Amino acid sequence: MSAPAKLTAVDLHAFFRGTEVLRDVSLEIPPLSVTAIIGPSGCGKSTFLRCLNRMHELTPGAHATGRIELDGQDVYGRDVDPVHLRRRVGMVFQRPNPFPTMSIFDNVAAGLRLNRIRGDHEASVERCLRQAALWDEVKDRLGASALGLSGGQQQRLCIARALAVEPEVLLMDEPASALDPIATAKIEDLIHELKTRYTIAIVTHNMQQAARVSDRTAFFYMGDLVEVGPTEQIFTTPREQRTEDYVTGKFG
Amino acid sequence: MSSALVRRRAVDRLMTALAAVAVAVALVPLASVLWLVVSRGAAGLSWAFFTHLPTPVGEPGGGIGNALVGTLYLVGLACLIGLPVGIGAGVYLAERGDSPIGRGIRFTADVLSGVPSIVVGVVAYGLIVVPMKRFSAIAGAVALAILMVPTLARSTEELVRLVPGALREASLALGVPEWKTSLRVVLRTALGGIVTAVLIAVARAAGETAPLLFTALNNQYWNLKPDQPTASLTVQIFNYAISPYEDWHAKAWTAALVLLLLVGSLNLLARFLSRSRLRSQR
Numbered sequence: 118m119s120a121p122a123k124l125t126a127v128d129l130h131a132f133f134r135g136t137e138v139l140r141d142v143s144l145e146i147p148p149l150s151v152t153a154i155i156g157p158s159g160c161g162k163s164t165f166l167r168c169l170n171r172m173h174e175l176t177p178g179a180h181a182t183g184r185i186e187l188d189g190q191d192v193y194g195r196d197v198d199p200v201h202l203r204r205r206v207g208m209v210f211q212r213p214n215p216f217p218t219m220s221i222f223d224n225v226a227a228g229l230r231l232n233r234i235r236g237d238h239e240a241s242v243e244r245c246l247r248q249a250a251l252w253d254e255v256k257d258r259l260g261a262s263a264l265g266l267s268g269g270q271q272q273r274l275c276i277a278r279a280l281a282v283e284p285e286v287l288l289m290d291e292p293a294s295a296l297d298p299i300a301t302a303k304i305e306d307l308i309h310e311l312k313t314r315y316t317i318a319i320v321t322h323n324m325q326q327a328a329r330v331s332d333r334t335a336f337f338y339m340g341d342l343v344e345v346g347p348t349e350q351i352f353t354t355p356r357e358q359r360t361e362d363y364v365t366g367k368f369g
Numbered sequence: 370m371s372s373a374l375v376r377r378r379a380v381d382r383l384m385t386a387l388a389a390v391a392v393a394v395a396l397v398p399l400a401s402v403l404w405l406v407v408s409r410g411a412a413g414l415s416w417a418f419f420t421h422l423p424t425p426v427g428e429p430g431g432g433i434g435n436a437l438v439g440t441l442y443l444v445g446l447a448c449l450i451g452l453p454v455g456i457g458a459g460v461y462l463a464e465r466g467d468s469p470i471g472r473g474i475r476f477t478a479d480v481l482s483g484v485p486s487i488v489v490g491v492v493a494y495g496l497i498v499v500p501m502k503r504f505s506a507i508a509g510a511v512a513l514a515i516l517m518v519p520t521l522a523r524s525t526e527e528l529v530r531l532v533p534g535a536l537r538e539a540s541l542a543l544g545v546p547e548w549k550t551s552l553r554v555v556l557r558t559a560l561g562g563i564v565t566a567v568l569i570a571v572a573r574a575a576g577e578t579a580p581l582l583f584t585a586l587n588n589q590y591w592n593l594k595p596d597q598p599t600a601s602l603t604v605q606i607f608n609y610a611i612s613p614y615e616d617w618h619a620k621a622w623t624a625a626l627v628l629l630l631l632v633g634s635l636n637l638l639a640r641f642l643s644r645s646r647l648r649s650q651r
Contacts, residue, residue: 210535
């Protein structure tokens with residue numbers, strides 16, 4: 118890799134109440150690209166993602182050791198405020214989770230308002246909705262409840278909401294697994310657009326999706342990072358037997 | 370038809386009839402309360418009854434205006450004290466309640482909600498009336514607030530726990546601090562249900578007599594000073610009802626009707642709000 122990594126995990130271990138769910142993971146996520154994280158259920162891929170913005174430690178009984186560096190700075194350092202970190206490293210979840218009491222506009226503006234970020238909120242909301250490819254569908258009903266949107270629209274609204282606080286990295290935890298194929302295709306197109314501005318890490322169960330959207334792919338199995346490399350290489354000429362067995366559908 | 374089937378049908382009819390009788394018996398007290406209060410109290414209703422001060426024995430006319438205002442004033446003061454404590458404790462129990470401290474608070478709230486209201490009145494008497502050397506609205510309001518807090522805390526806890534964890538995570542992932550997430554996202558999502566719980570707590574507080582008897586006491590005049598004795602509908606009804614005068618007995622019935630209407634409409638409003646909330650969530 119030529120450019121220095123945006124996010125780097127070094128010797129990362131993660132635990133739930135004493136059970137080790139990630140073992141000694143070291144992984145580099147290059148800037149302005151899409152890194153896919155694949156693996157069977159329970160392999161630790163979601164936990165890895167949640168370590169990157171320190172959401173993992175919010176679960177009771179969970180903790181992590183090792184280092185995670187954002188632009189070379191340790192995010193688990195003493196002087197790092199996890200709240201500030203999460204503004205730089207945004208997250209989109211598996212199930213669309215718009216705020217039910219807020220309108221479409223208020224959902225996108227929520228991060229700006231709750232964090233007291235000043236500026237032209239109307240312009241920010243429009244920019245984020247355009248970036249999330251949702252503007253044309255909702256521009257005439259910005260005041261309507263977010264719950265009136267379809268599942269795919271809700272997920273794009275959640276992406277717009279995450280973009281509003283202007284993060285540098287976007288973590289996506291199976292963002293399309295609750296959506297139908299058409300809504301999934303829209304999200305995948307969107308990921309292609311977004312990687313020109315943001316560094317993206319996406320967890321997915323769907324290997325075709327990983328192959329379609331990502332530049333690099335990391336394969337996790339039973340808490341270990343088995344292999345990481347350019348997506349094409351992982352899917353065509355993996356170095357590890359376990360990777361080959363998984364991507365060819367022998368298990369998982 | 371086999372005899373077993375005949376027998377089973379007879380048992381079925383008997384059981385249905387017994388259940389219907391049980392429902393009827395359960396409804397008798399409710400219907401008779403409504404009937405008695407309306408039939409004896411409705412005649413005394415007039416505009417003056419709501420707006421005038423009570424008159425001395427033997428003097429016709431007069432009303433319970435000060436008692437009506439007093440009840441609203443006492444309950445309002447109790448809300449000022451009780452709502453922040455009750456709702457705050459409920460949010461704490463929902464968000465941090467799995468700690469030993471949380472379990473202690475939950476246990477205390479459950480025990481406190483079973484304490485008879487007259488005991489709470491005695492406590493407020495000892496805590497406030499004795500040191501102040503005077504009966505006062507604030508003493509009555511504290512007694513009512515102590516009664517409101519435990520149930521309000523427990524229902525707030527249940528309602529906040531119903532808010533999906535995904536909403537908390539969405540807010541935290543936006544870089545919103547935890548305290549702000551609890552107040553601005555989680556509590557706001559649960560707000561509809563909490564409003565209903567507050568209305569029910571207010572209705573119960575408005576109907577309390579025992580905790581007010583030796584705290585707020587009573588007052589023949591208007592009062593909105595927190596350090597002075599204050600009239601209330603319930604204590605006024607109590608005083609009128611135990612008096613030997615026919616005129617005051619009639620006024621007790623009418624005041625009881627007013628109290629019933631007040632509490633009843635609060636309960637109806639709470640039911641209406643919770644029902645429309647359920648409908649909007651579907």
